[in-house]
Amino acid sequence: MYIKTSKWSWLAVTPMMIFLLGIFVWPVFSFLMLSFGDSLSAPSFVHYQKIITTPIYRQIIFNTFNIALLVTIFSVIFSYPIVYLLANVSKRMRKFLFILVLLPFWTSALVRTTAWIVILQRKGILNEMLLFTGIFNEPISFIYNFSGVLIGMTHVLMPFVIFPLYAAYKNIDYSLIEAAESLGSKSYQTVKRLIIPLTMPGVIAGSIIVFMSAIGYYITPALMGGPKQTMIAMLIENNINRTLNWELAAALSSVLLFSTLILFIIFQKYFGFDNLLSSNSQKGSSQFYKRKEKFSPSKITMYFLGGLVCVFLIAPIVIVFPMSLSASPFLEFPPQEYSLRWYESFFSDNRWLRGLWNSLIAAAVTIAISLPIGTLAAVGVNEMKRKTRLWLETLFILPMVIPVIIFAISLFYFIAPLRLNNSAVTLGIAHSVLAMPFVFLTVSASLKNFNKNLELAAYSLGASWKTMFWRIMLPSITPGIIAGAIFAFIQSFDDVILALFLTNIKSRTLPRIMFEGVAHEIDPTIVAISGLLITLTVLLFAINALFASERENDPNI
Amino acid sequence: MTQTFKNTLTIKNLEKSFNDVMALNDISLEVQEGEFCSLLGASGSGKTTLLRVIAGFESPDKGSLEINGRNLNSLPIANRNIGMVFQNYALFPHMSVRENVAFGLEMQKLKKIDINTRVNEALKLVDLRNEATRFPNQLSGGQQQRVALARAIVIKPSLLLMDEPLGALDKNLRKEMQAQIKELHKNINATIIYVTHDQEEAMYLSDRIVLLDQGKIIQSGTCKELYSSPKNRMVANFLGECNFIKLEDGRNITIRPESFAVLDRKTSENGIEVTIKDLVFLGSYTKLIGSYNQQEITATFRSSDLNPNIRKLDKVHLIFNKECLINL
């Protein structure tokens, strides 16, 4: 019996292993090898030397780490008030706030960037408001500079700190705080001596992820920063598309990848990646006795700050809707006149519709590939011993970690000679690499919740493994599979970077066309599309929540 | 004499409700300086709530709290100088034993030297000097318990509150810790309010027991008072076992199992004839379970006092002294 399932489990993980090794690991490896020159027997390090000796490259690497560090620090500072808010509000409100926190993360980079530009540009909403209040009499440049990059990146990366920090905060046994108070501790002392040290592990876990993701960022700094905020990923892209220096691009990619992997290994060693997506926390043991606190000045301040952070997170997403309904060809707020003309312009323009069609093809291919393969892998890994499992899990989530730009260029390098690029189907296959880890993680999470005794009960009633899987296991992991499908769809539908390298004017996707638009001048049609995309995201979220809540009511858990 | 009464905790007409549940219902209580007072009661009877109101973690709906005649109601927790030992110990996991114990003194902004001296004293008192640099997760349950104790007493609280502090320990360790707490109480002469649902523990430790039920004080007094003159059946049952017997002549009597003597024939008016249903040998004493007019009777005897020839289903006479009856 046992031997049989273990054979099954290897069979189940094989497709994902082959897929990732063939389409992800091998292309990336081949591309990176370029950095050592033509002959592998006599590797040359000239390109690495060039990186070290050229001041502009050193500057860009320093910039990258500097931006990543600041983004991390801001993410941590802003996370505390919102976590405090999350921990203290009612259950309903908390659910709402969680969605608020996650929305920017699941909104396409282009939609977010578009919205920020609308808000922050010199004639943007924020400047108009500031001028109106009379505090300033000249518009401030928030964007196309350092602050633009910081705002854009902190906005999207904050959830990575918020979730582990919230889990750590909720895990603090409330009686510890009471103990401190009874020993004479004032609230600021309790924060300093208890809350901060006890939440440190969560903060560090989140910080590593933020920093790791930030150093590979491409879209946000490219669209919201200025020339001085060039980051490594942009330099790599520049070397491929402008200077055509593939070897140097490969060397830069190696540097970026190496830094990313080091951080990833540290994180895996101490925290474990699979815990990150789930915000589940055990409750502190004396939750029952948590008293209702009276409103104190410090509490009101924290609530206020938490509210501000919420506004920061949600404002760009909300603002898109009224803007998209403006009749004016210029982006103005509040709109003088409302109309649906920009939505009409989207649906009547062949260029946009073709983009939409290509995006849908790519997304369909992505789901078709990543869903069965990812699900199967999760089921297989679930049966394995801890150690094997850890290795496989690490391989399977690698695509989430490695900067997309490196993968995009590698794949381009790999398949361009075969003339396989420039097709939405190919793009979908590439997107499957990005989407599969999400499917794997969501299904794994629901498998962890699956009551092992149900499986044993099925066997004891004479079911074979196959019958058990179809009749018992699959129905109970369906919510995880649905969540995986949604994540896979979003991964594909929001991607710009792969599309930039793997599509041409005929096969380009919606986000790619938007990117080209945003990089020049924002056409209000883009804002309308952003509105549509946000609506779509919210809808998918709602579907997911629906299935998740059904699961919560399941007595088997 | 008047000096002693200065440090009295006075609770008057305290009330506290949670939603519909009346957790504390008109509680009035006085605890003298140096007294060891136990709150005894079934689970859900409001013991923890009373302790938490005294500590300031909950504010009462009604009533007042005073120490030394000083009203506590509006005093912040941090200024009450009340030591608390939590049921789950609530040790700070990221601080060593020494840091845990020093915490309260640091809050008082004492000098480093003074803190050190007092921490050492406290650790010596609970016999943990060798574990000072360890962290809570490196300690056994009993040791953690002692750290919690040291941390609470080091601030020289005017009142020490303990909420089922031994609840998580196994039986042997519990006995040992009870002895240590009793010793400690003598040494530091602290005023202690101690919550437990274990009547033996309460009797062993306390000068006075306050019996709670559904948020009300049912009876309060020394162990002896509560045992020999319980106010009602519930009290009688809660502290030790008790027989409630309806005699043939219609009288109702209440009697403790150990108040019987056993004879094989009737010698006085005050006796009942029972059929032995079971004899349970429990070491130094033996428990006799018998039936009398379809009522179950429990009696205990020193094993050595019992006639070795009596058997199950024998009929015996249980004789009692009128003075031993409990008046309800």
Ligand SMILES: Nc1ncnc2c1ncn2[C@@H]1O[C@H](COP(=O)(O)OP(=O)(O)O)[C@@H](O)[C@H]1O
């Ligand atoms: N924070 C609270 N919220 C709601 N009900 C509570 C709370 N604390 C206590 N109670 C209720 O008050 C009653 C007394 O509880 P408690 O003081 O914990 O009893 P004990 O410690 O004697 O077991 C119980 O019915 C309990 O359910």
Ligand SMILES: [Mg+2]
């Ligand atoms: Mg209790």
